[in-house]
Amino acid sequence: MDGLNWTDVRDLARRVAHGEPFAFTESTRSILRRTAPQVGIALSDAERALQSEPTAEELLAEVSRRISNGSRRLSRTLAEVERCRDTGDVDGARQLLNDVLVVEVVPHYQDILRANLAALDDGGAARS
Template sequence: MDGLNWNDVRDLARRVAHGELFALTESTRAILLRTAPQVGIAISDAERALQAETTAEELLAEVSRRISTGSRRLSRTLAEVERCRDAGDADGARQLLNDVLAVEVVPHYQDILRANLAALDDGGGAARS
């Protein structure tokens, strides 16, 4: 995905979580407008949230949550898929990937799951990303 860099949003969310006051600056606005669609939030919803500081801070929390929750879920799933593959259980691996794909909202993570499904369907190993 072009421009996929979540370090700035992670850093901002971490600072706010540790007590820094959230400020809706042009920089903050730009970060949230760029990252919201990357985590499956419609740009129109992000623009609405950016109309007020309170809702913008909630948007930051949701963007951050989707990144971290999806990352943890993806890591666990790929480890389980690898265990299934090693045990010769391609159907189990496929089911794990499909189950997570059904709930994952972050397009980048969806792409990784689909690539791993395609690798299984092609008879190959896991296609890590």
């Protein structure tokens, strides 16, 4: 995904999680407006959430949750896929990728899963 940069939203979420007050600024709104669609949240839903501080803070938590959970899920899955491939279980590897693709909502992570499925079909190595 072009322009994918979650450092700012991760930093903001980390600061809020450690007790720093949520800063409902134009910069914060801009970060959330940019990152929400990148994690599978419709821009219209993000815009509604950005109408008030409490819902904007909830949006930040959801964006952060999707990034973190998706990243962990993807890492675990790719490690399992490699184990399956190492033992020659290509069908098992394919099933793992398909199972995670069903629940993954972050487009970037979906793209990685699809690339790994394509690599399996082409006989190539899994990629992250």
